[in-house]
Amino acid sequence: MSIEPGISSMFLTKNSRLPEDTVFFSLFPDFSLKSDLNSQNPKTNLNISSQLQSLHLEIVQTLTSYTANYIWQHEPFTLSLSTQSPCSVCPSSSNRIPHLHGKLRYGDNLEDEWFVVFLLFETSRKFPYLSICVWDTDGEFLLIEAAFHLPKWVNPETSTNRIFIRGGNLHIVPINHFPSVPNLFDALSYVSTNEEKTKASSSVQLAINKRIGDYPDKAVKNMHRVRVRVPVLVAQVLKHEPCLISLAVEGFYDRDIDSMKYASDMKRFLPNRSSDEMVEVSVIMSRAMYAQLMQQAFQAPKCYPMPQTSDGGYTSAELGMKIACGFEMMYQTRKRDVLDGKRGTWDVYRDSLEKSGYFEGLIPGSNEYKRLMENARDYYLKSSLHSRESEIMSAPVRRIDEIFAQPVSLDEFKGQEIGPSDDDSWLYNGEDELNADLRERELEMEHYNLNRKTKNKSKEGEDVGPSNSSKIDDWDLGDITKSMQEFVKKMSSFEGAEVPGDRNSNVDFDVDHFMKEIESFMKPPKDTHDGDESDEDLSTDMDLDDSDSSDMEDVCDDDDDKHEQTAFKTCYDDALNEELKNTTLIKSFVRANELPLNKDEGTSNVSEGIDDEQLSPVDVDLNLVKSLLSSFSSQEGLPGPASNMLGIMGLQLPHDNKK
Structure with missing residues (x-):
């Protein structure tokens, strides 16, 4: 994200058709560069796929400690194998290189995007043989963040296939080695073997670290715990799957006329329409979700029991009503999709293996086919243990039905202790924080302009003549x-x-020509009887060239001419002085x-x-x-x-x- 005019829009999107509010990332291991990209050998491709699967599991296990209690705005952080599901938004050249890729829609919660950036930098530290690309709808947004410190040659046309995260640092492939845009394979190969040459300057690293340096603590701070009054079925769902709060908020915030019809009945989450079904629980969500719920006015459906008094408990009841209506609208809307709930993620995963050629035309039921199937299922089970949240978010209706199939007890929720809600003063004091951020940007811009002026003055000092080299x-x-x-x-x-x-x-x-013309004007007029002849002589004097100069000198040597010229000059000077x-x-x-x-x-x-x-x-x-x-x-x-x-x-x- 001068800033100088035009600098904040300098790094444009890689693809104008990219989904908005979405961050994309690709992880390229060095071992994928050593493989034969054009090889049709099934064993070679299977070996690379196996290595990617192992790498995938290691990365997921490493990042689980950071993401376990984090509530994402729309979808969780996940990775996929390019050998099983090619990236649809990545450049075509990247799909020729085996890698891991993923995307995450952050919506109104920009903190999700920067948390992803932190996770990618942390991954590059733990796995130093990875080269990582990250971009969003704005393009190379990391370069926008460090725009004041970039080399002058970096622009949208020259930055393609040059920006990577590796070893916990940002790397920029230099233009002196690749004058034109390098292909992805060459750029990855150069970065993997020349890390010191491609490592960006310390000022660039500091600019990015300043943005993500507060993570993972900032991710914890971004969570907001609040006390709400909700139907017991909503409490049951949130007890087993806290991550589904994001889908409920999304359903409420993005509601339309059709979905609001479901909220007017509340058939699924408040079937008896009784206040006896209401319980108080503590819900955790992101600050962005809390703001979306609080800042929207919404009248409770007639069937929904609300307290009669508008005391402190009314606020928690109103917030719980919005959450309950969001669950109802989300559930019923997704249930309309006939595919939702009928096919599990294993079925989808198995289909993707078949389309990617994982079984290499083997006959179903053969020993080799069974062996590959067992390996795939084993990998699916291991990865799903750490990607369970993704499975739940992709098929919430089925998971909610499973929860409702279990017995529900009101006493379980009424007898528990509930802590107070977190302080939400940040929701109303955002102007001060915004002004502080803007002032920080202004200072950064002033510092940048000052440095640029200083450099320009030093260059001018080197180029000017000797008179400027001395002190003033x-x-x-x-x-x-x-x-x-x-x-x-x-x-x-x-x-x-x-x-x-x-x-x-x-x-x-031309000094000579200029003086001749001046002399022609200053020369006293000759005594002639014909005015036309005088004009002709004057014109001739003005057009004199070098060949006529000798004749002019001979004429001027005449004593009478000298006397007349001196007399005229004296008379003219006297008249001019008198006038002045x-x-x-x-x-x-x-x-x-x-x-x-x-x-x-x-x-x-x-x-x-x-x-x-x-x-x-x-x-x-x-x-x-x-x-x-x-x-x-x-x-x-x-x-x-x-x-x-x-x-x-x-x-x-x-x-x-x-x-």
Whole structure:
């Protein structure tokens, strides 16, 4: 899950048709990579299947201690063998490699998904020869969690077949070894033999560990125990199968008009419609389930006995009523499915073996067929001991009928002690927790942006000219005037003007041609009788090329022309000075008598013969620096004419931090 714009949506789903709110995972053991994928030898395939079965049992037994008392939102954590039931949502290439796979729908309870991630990381620690992939509808959501710390090249197009969990760490197959997207087999082989090279950076590991580091304690904290008043049949079901509370909550939360008709009768769970059938029990569920029940208003059916007073006991009775109605709606709705309750999970499992070619065309009843069948049943019985919850969740109607077939005693529930409900203040104080999480994300984003700016500044420091390598306090403003003078003195050609310093940029500025045009304007007009001829001469002067320059110099050498040009210039200067005396322009320039400068510092003393009443000479260099600094400051750190021109000359001014 910047964040920079677009970073939280960076790793898209692997398949746009994936079910929503579902996490998928695949576990690839190293021994499956050493097998001949194209082998048609039944013994080879049977050996791999046997190894996967053993691995499956070991993993289930290892994780049972974490999942035994956990109530899942919709379905429990389970694993299947690809050799028996190929993954329908996995890439086609993964089904060519024998592996274990599974999926889990977490719905509104996001904690289920992260608990699965914890279980997968824990599995990779206990079985270091496993490479594990995990993804959901958003794609590589682990990368979203660590988005601020990933290499720049990681994106949805380049991350395919590169992200694995192995040895308790996240691994990323480097792009320098596989410039294009690697196939799954090559990526798995590389990770298994180059763990140190593929192990993600410590910052990536910390980001993910921060998200799952509180498990398994957080999984226990996510459970909420509450005291409720329910029909005795509901209490009986929850006593034997506490996991079925999730299906009851799901039935209540996802109810529709058709299913609500079943709740209006309560034929199965409240057949006598009597308050004598009601008992108080303690029920454990996830916090998400508790919130779903509490936050929905639901009027009790007429047949359901509710207490008359609205004291503290009414809340437990109302919550129990919602649970009982959820059981009724779930049971009756699933019972409509003719397949539910008629076929056991062993039948489904046996059919999957036949479809996968487990029996290899053997004749039913033969010795080899019986031996394989016994091995399959033995594996089923061993695995079902630890996957019993999955079997119950897939066939709840049959299991509920089995429970109802046993004798039920009201005294059994009325005589037991019931503890108080857990504190549910977390349900109403979630805003503070949300704000804290958002603030933590903001700080992480600020830290990321700060680091990026620091890196950019360090890179700029390496690329700029020598003037920027010194400290700001030692920065010499004289560099500006010196560089400008060097720029003016440089020769130009049709390729552009040369610039000082080792810069590669060119300025398309022809100084010779520019000065010729200026001279043509400044040249005093000739005495001619025909105005058209004068215009023609002016046009000719402007279009002079190098071949005509010698003729122009010969003409300018004439004494009369020199006298006329000097007289015009003197007259023009006098008129201009007289005109400027009556304006505020005098205040816009820094003059030599205001800020004395030494001649060697670049002071330009013009018009030395000017008397006191005339304008004081302007310090050209100082005004140049002042104007450039003012223009640079007005840019406020953004690109602009001043920074662009100075950059061409190899200069970079320090940022204007103080006005």
